[in-house]
Amino acid sequence: MSHEKMRNSDLIGSDRVEGTAVYGSDGDKIGTVERVLIEKRGGQARDVEISVGSFLGMGGELHSLPWEKFDYNTDLDGYQLDVTEDQLKGAPTYKKSERDTAYDRDYQTRSYEYWAVRPYW
Amino acid sequence: MSHEKMRNSDLIGSDRVEGTAVYGSDGDKIGTVERVLIEKRGGQARDVEISVGSFLGMGGELHSLPWEKFDYNTDLDGYQLDVTEDQLKGAPTYKKSERDTAYDRDYQTRSYEYWAVRPYW
Numbered sequence A, B: 001m002s003h004e005k006m007r008n009s010d011l012i013g014s015d016r017v018e019g020t021a022v023y024g025s026d027g028d029k030i031g032t033v034e035r036v037l038i039e040k041r042g043g044q045a046r047d048v049e050i051s052v053g054s055f056l057g058m059g060g061e062l063h064s065l066p067w068e069k070f071d072y073n074t075d076l077d078g079y080q081l082d083v084t085e086d087q088l089k090g091a092p093t094y095k096k097s098e099r100d101t102a103y104d105r106d107y108q109t110r111s112y113e114y115w116a117v118r119p120y121w
Helices: A085-089 A096-102 A105-114 B085-089 B096-102 B105-114
Strands: A011-013 A021-023 A029-039 A045-052 A061-066 A070-073 A078-081 B011-013 B021-023 B029-039 B045-052 B061-066 B070-073 B078-081
Touching (some): A011 B045, A029 A061, A029 B029, A045 B011, B061 B105
Parallel strands (some): B021 B078
Antiparallel strands (some): A021 A029, A070 A078, B029 B045
């Protein structure tokens, strides 16, 4: 992150992850991190919720993808997905207004299936 | 968290952890979560930064403590430290204005030593 001056560079503050750009596998910006979903007890980040396509003042769609789909790219100083924006188009999605009910284990199941990631639960 | 309606109750959004109350081992509120420090690559939460004693409009002092010092308390619907406010008084601390330079591996070393937690690094 460009505003990051932390000398402890293997860690990043959750408040700095939120709002940072997310790049696709081709290097194009495809969205913004909304939040990280972490396990209440263990503290392991499991999913990253990103907003995609919020142009023209529209809210955009939210996607939560497994953490392991993201790589920290030091050149971009941000997170890079190993998928393209096109691949995102068929993925499970929800709107910000329905976030609290739409993001659940059922959504996760569809997401992990779509992204071919073995569920952690 | 009282505003939490997520049906996926083993996970919590980073944006919801930030700003929530932190309770001491005696159940008294002793501070507020500022942010979670997570590993950029692995996604494991390592430290939690809390602000303590920000009354009278003062900024308060920041402490970063190892994640494992916190327990998620479902009754309090928040995080509970296994230490008291008194024990915090002698712990390594820094001010918000110096956060970016003060929180580093050296700080972590002093913090883990003070809290008698085995470093993960």
